[in-house]
Amino acid sequence: MDYAVEIEDLAFSHKDGTRALKGINLRIKKGSKTAILGPNGAGKSTLLLHLNGIYLPQHGRVRVMGLEVNRENEKKIRQTVGLVFQDPDDQVFCTTVWEDVAFGPMNFNLPEDEVQRRVKQALRAVRLEGLEQKMPFHLSYGQRKRVAIAGVLALRPEILVLDEPHAFLDPSSKSELMKIMDGINSEGRTIIVATHDVDFAYEWADDVVIIKDGRVLAQGGPDILSEDKVINESELEYPVLVKLFRKVPEIGYDKMPQFVDEAAELIRQKLNQVKN
Structure with a gap:
């Protein structure tokens, strides 16, 4: 099986009749880092809620790790797909960090020693060791976000889904979160992120999906974020690196740089050519 x-x-419509999804066709590879982009109202969050069975398909099919998302498979689906909401306060509610991260494993009736093991591993993964007895609401917003991620990781999902994980985070917290997600992905887990942050998607993802008006507008590598047609139709902006290199085409490049270090090296080479 190649696809997670x-x-x-x-297709999916809300109770008020609003059509949120209008025929989504999508495949996401196992072990990938996938960013889902789109303007407000595109259907990103609604799509994510289908991946672990909070919403069930009204039309069409959803499979995760080969398993059909339906009422019969609900428990297995929610063990397979861990969903982290945009606002950690929708997900973090226990008295201590330890209790919050242990909540899921305990509700799956795991043995106490296994719960202890999973909580320790999850807190280590999100770099919150030593804060086990802290009250979550005494932590920073970024730390609460990491508690929410740890609570999901303690269930050991094969797929981790995050809705706008960088929302309201300061630059340092964003950088820390990116490192945490990379660490989780390096263990073989598939990570799917819905985001408005084109710079993050361009640098971090190896697959980019753009949704607009409840449909997939484009899918491909991060380089699709440098395509005029895609950007114009999606109502997104070019990543900063793309903007820069489009402004100074005389620098010359075979492929639009994806990373700052890569861009710096191209500029350095151009400067050396001018000097010589």
């Missing part, structure tokens, strides 16, 4: 997620003709 397979979606066929997924």
Whole structure:
């Protein structure tokens, strides 16, 4: 099985009649880092809620790790796909950090020693060791976000899904979160992120999905964020590096740089050519 997620003709309408998804077709590779981009109201969050069975397909099919998302498979799906909401205060509610991270494993009736083991590993993964007995609401917003991630990781999902993980975080917390997600991905887990942050998606993801008006507008590598047609139709902006190199085409490049270090090296080479 090459795909962690397979979606066929997924459509969904809210109770007020609003059509949020209008025939989504999408495949996400196992072990990938996938960013889902799109303007407000595009259907990103609604799509994510289908991946662990909070919403069930009204039309079409959703499979995760080959397993159909339906009421019969609900428990297994929620062990397979861990969902982290945009606002950690929607997910973090216990008296201490330890209790919050242990909540999921305990509700799956795991042995006490296994719960202890999973909580320790999850807190280590998000770099919150030593804060086990702290009250979550005495922590910073970024730390609470990491508590929410730890609570999901303690269930050991094969797929981690995050909705706008960088929302309201300062630059340092964003950088820390990116390192944490990379660490989780390096263990073989698939990570799917819905985001408005084109710079993050361009640098971090190896697969980019752009959604607009409830449909997939484009999917491909991060380089699709440098394509005029895609950016214009999606109502997104070019990543900063793309903007820069489009402004100074005389620098010359075979491929648009994706990382700051890569861009710096191209500029350095150009400067050396001028000097010589």
